[in-house]
Amino acid sequence: MTEYHIPVLELVLTMANAVDLVSPAVGGHHKRVTYLSSQLAREMGLSSRDTFDLVVAAALHDIGAFSVKERVETLEFEIKSPHAHAEMGFLFLHRFQPFLRLADIVRFHHVPWNDGRGTTFNGHAVPPSSHILHLADRIDVASLGGDIGIPNPSGVLNRINQERGRTFNPEAVDAFGAFAAKEYIWLDLRSSNLDRILSDTLSQQVLVLDDQSMLSFAQLLAHLVDFRSRYTSTHTAGVAETARFLAELLGMDQSHCRRVRLAGYLHDLGKLAVGREILDKESGLEEQEFGLLKAHPYFTRRILETIKDFSDIAIWASAHHERPDGSGYPFHETSQPIEARIIAVADVFTAITEDRPYRAAMNLEDAANTLRKMSAGHLLDHTVVELALTHRHELDKARRSAQTEASEQYAAIMAQAV
Numbered sequence: 001m002t003e004y005h006i007p008v009l010e011l012v013l014t015m016a017n018a019v020d021l022v023s024p025a026v027g028g029h030h031k032r033v034t035y036l037s038s039q040l041a042r043e044m045g046l047s048s049r050d051t052f053d054l055v056v057a058a059a060l061h062d063i064g065a066f067s068v069k070e071r072v073e074t075l076e077f078e079i080k081s082p083h084a085h086a087e088m089g090f091l092f093l094h095r096f097q098p099f100l101r102l103a104d105i106v107r108f109h110h111v112p113w114n115d116g117r118g119t120t121f122n123g124h125a126v127p128p129s130s131h132i133l134h135l136a137d138r139i140d141v142a143s144l145g146g147d148i149g150i151p152n153p154s155g156v157l158n159r160i161n162q163e164r165g166r167t168f169n170p171e172a173v174d175a176f177g178a179f180a181a182k183e184y185i186w187l188d189l190r191s192s193n194l195d196r197i198l199s200d201t202l203s204q205q206v207l208v209l210d211d212q213s214m215l216s217f218a219q220l221l222a223h224l225v226d227f228r229s230r231y232t233s234t235h236t237a238g239v240a241e242t243a244r245f246l247a248e249l250l251g252m253d254q255s256h257c258r259r260v261r262l263a264g265y266l267h268d269l270g271k272l273a274v275g276r277e278i279l280d281k282e283s284g285l286e287e288q289e290f291g292l293l294k295a296h297p298y299f300t301r302r303i304l305e306t307i308k309d310f311s312d313i314a315i316w317a318s319a320h321h322e323r324p325d326g327s328g329y330p331f332h333e334t335s336q337p338i339e340a341r342i343i344a345v346a347d348v349f350t351a352i353t354e355d356r357p358y359r360a361a362m363n364l365e366d367a368a369n370t371l372r373k374m375s376a377g378h379l380l381d382h383t384v385v386e387l388a389l390t391h392r393h394e395l396d397k398a399r400r401s402a403q404t405e406a407s408e409q410y411a412a413i414m415a416q417a418v
């Protein structure tokens, strides 16, 4: 059994970077809210366990808002219907055991304090940290848009104070009041060094995950990507299982196969940067849209390499559009590790056997022919393709069952969504 050790800082930066990819226009929101939450936690004397839950929740609190439009709406000071994205975030997060407590924090991060009545919402107990996160989130929103690039602290403080007791927990507002006059807080928020500043602020706690929890963590990230387009709602599950199967056929040991499967789940993470309208487009993308789509493996690599334990996975996952003849993108590497070549084959195989908005799925024999041609044209690894062709029926069965399972999960989550 493998154990993964992920320091809280790496976890927070990875999640915040991934979630912020969706709305680059308001870039850095999740990191700033993490910073503000950790300042509030310190001022209020939260335990290290509560602080851990709060800062990780802060790093991903708007994870349930999938589109740019939804994201921009969450950044209005008075949000019209704030609970749908919070509930969606909860539905994702509570499936991952280590995030159970923080799933509840996310679920209620827009519940107003309501003179104390906000300790419950729709019959559920609201965790005290939800109210701290709510405040941190609104402080960031209130401080956006300063003309000269730095916020106006007294304006922000006044605005927050007006809502003391009504929207925000008074104790949290007072904690904010205790540090709001310190200039460095506001300068930190706008600093290009915020990553390093967070590393000083966050504890040295490490999240230890076994194989099973690591798999559900990767699935959690994969869901984020897949759920944005109904056409691709099971794509990564298909790629992950196909890749694992090919790794096994190549004689890799079980723990190695599991790492390849993780890379399969994570390969399209960078698609978070690509708008739904582009992903779902029926035909011909504009040149710029195509440029953005082609950037997705780049973002996959940059996000994943933040986790040191993932340095190999980051490379395997992000080289799936590289081609042995160098004609791929975005790194134009000609020699890729075998794990990357496996994922490239798994990605093509899964993509062509799925329905897409602009074409129907290929049958297995046509798919086999396509792989054969790509291998002959040096676009896919010859050995991996030969293996896939020899075992195509088993491979296809494994892929299908993984995708059926994923589509049941998708349906289950969507059925609960508000």
Ligand SMILES: [Fe+2]
Residues within 6 Å of the ligand: 061, 062, 074, 085, 086, 109, 110
């Ligand atoms: Fe939100």
Ligand SMILES: [Fe+2]
Residues within 6 Å of the ligand: 267, 268, 296, 297, 320, 321, 347
């Ligand atoms: Fe891709």
Ligand SMILES: [Fe+2]
Residues within 6 Å of the ligand: 235, 239, 267, 268, 347
């Ligand atoms: Fe893909």
